[in-house]
Amino acid sequence: MTIKSAPPNHPKVEHGRIGVLLINLGTPDAPEPGAVRRYLAEFLTDPRVIEIPQWLWRPILHGVVLRTRPKKSAHAYRQVWSEEGSPLAAITRRQAVALQKRLGADVRVDFAMRYGNPGIEAAVEKMVKAGCDRIFAAPLYPQYCAATTASALDALFAAVASMRRQPALRTLPPYHDDPLYLGALRTSIERQLKALDFEPQRLLLSFHGMPKRTLELGDPYHCHCQKTARLLDEQLSIPTDIAFQSRFGRAKWLEPATDTTLAAYPSKGVTRIAIAAPGFSADCVETLEELEIRGRETFVAAGGERFARLDCLNDSPEGMEMLEELVRRELEGWLPAA
Numbered sequence: 071m072t073i074k075s076a077p078p079n080h081p082k083v084e085h086g087r088i089g090v091l092l093i094n095l096g097t098p099d100a101p102e103p104g105a106v107r108r109y110l111a112e113f114l115t116d117p118r119v120i121e122i123p124q125w126l127w128r129p130i131l132h133g134v135v136l137r138t139r140p141k142k143s144a145h146a147y148r149q150v151w152s153e154e155g156s157p158l159a160a161i162t163r164r165q166a167v168a169l170q171k172r173l174g175a176d177v178r179v180d181f182a183m184r185y186g187n188p189g190i191e192a193a194v195e196k197m198v199k200a201g202c203d204r205i206f207a208a209p210l211y212p213q214y215c216a217a218t219t220a221s222a223l224d225a226l227f228a229a230v231a232s233m234r235r236q237p238a239l240r241t242l243p244p245y246h247d248d249p250l251y252l253g254a255l256r257t258s259i260e261r262q263l264k265a266l267d268f269e270p271q272r273l274l275l276s277f278h279g280m281p282k283r284t285l286e287l288g289d290p291y292h293c294h295c296q297k298t299a300r301l302l303d304e305q306l307s308i309p310t311d312i313a314f315q316s317r318f319g320r321a322k323w324l325e326p327a328t329d330t331t332l333a334a335y336p337s338k339g340v341t342r343i344a345i346a347a348p349g350f351s352a353d354c355v356e357t358l359e360e361l362e363i364r365g366r367e368t369f370v371a372a373g374g375e376r377f378a379r380l381d382c383l384n385d386s387p388e389g390m391e392m393l394e395e396l397v398r399r400e401l402e403g404w405l406p407a408a
């Protein structure tokens with residue numbers, strides 16, 4: 071690797087600026103098979119995501135997955151696409167704008183996506199060029215998972231690997247059991263149920279799934295999800311259940327699965343439910359299509375009567391309050407004292 075020269079406008083002063091970079095998973099540029107194929111090709115060649123030997127995986131990826139999945143996924147994305155583009159990108163952008171307003175001119179807030187655009191490398195380079203000599207990166211995953219948190223941080227470290235003059239880096243630890251996070255979730259869930267005038271028999275907490283093998287290999291993701299669910303259950307008056315969505319491929323994934331849980335509820339007398347996805351910091355195809363559209367269909371087809379999907383924290387006041395406090399805490403010593 072060649073170590074690049076420092077940007078000419080890099081400040082020579084003792085302290086430059088502070089950058090705050092919000093990172094989420096990423097999304098295709100358009101709800102079309104071609105754009106979805108490019109996105110999935112980047113996502114599904116990440117060894118943090120697919121942990122089988124590449125010589126075994128590549129023929130399956132190129133021979134099967136990238137020939138069939140883009141069309142199916144593009145259909146899902148088309149159903150949730152908004153005027154501002156992909157919901158995940160639009161909401162993450164709004165979170166960055168709202169956080170900038172809250173933190174003021176002491177910091178420069180931006181957002182980046184692990185896969186697709188805007189990429190992490192470009193965002194980091196932009197911050198350094200703007201004079202940031204300290205960057206705080208916040209992967210917006212409350213529960214740590216090697217496939218998400220570690221992958222985002224790999225990309226962050228790769229982005230500074232060839233820099234002669236690297237910025238100082240800090241990263242946001244997982245916040246699955248943080249009272250700020252649990253409090254924000256509680257406020258958000260209670261507010262939405264009140265607005266719907268709905269007292270469900272059960273609140274299903276649906277987290278993104280992972281291959282079961284990653285739990286056996288020591289990934290804390292499953293434990294983090296369980297802890298979030300347990301602590302949230304203690305704070306709410308409605309009984310909760312936990313489930314894992316978005317199974318992918320043939321291997322065994324974490325259980326119980328969200329779709330089978332939804333299909334089984336009515337036969338147990340549970341016909342009025344709400345569903346929330348506390349592991350997602352922004353609504354996306356997984357919540358707006360998989361839960362809102364297909365989850366609802368599954369539940370109603372099995373005899374369910376009332377189904378309410380609750381929004382993620384997104385850029386809600388309670389969500390932004392949480393984000394601001396988490397960031398301020400991690401910036402201690404960097405930000406001038408208030």
Ligand SMILES: C=CC1=C(C)c2cc3[nH]c(cc4nc(cc5[nH]c(cc1n2)c(C)c5CCC(=O)O)C(CCC(=O)O)=C4C)c(C)c3C=C
Pocket residue numbers: 095096097098110119120139143156158211215217218278279280281291316318349350353354355356
């Ligand atoms: C083996 C494949 C996958 C693993 C492992 C995985 C883990 C994982 N993903 C998220 C969060 C999101 N995933 C999203 C979409 C998505 N995920 C996979 C596959 C795996 N995810 C695919 C193929 C897709 C694309 C959509 C589809 O074809 O079904 C998204 C939404 C992106 C968007 O554009 O809206 C998020 C967010 C987590 C948190 C996680 C592990 C904990």
Ligand SMILES: [Fe+2]
Pocket residue numbers: 278316
């Ligand atoms: Fe995923």
Ligand SMILES: [Fe+2]
Pocket residue numbers: 315316355356360
């Ligand atoms: Fe999905």
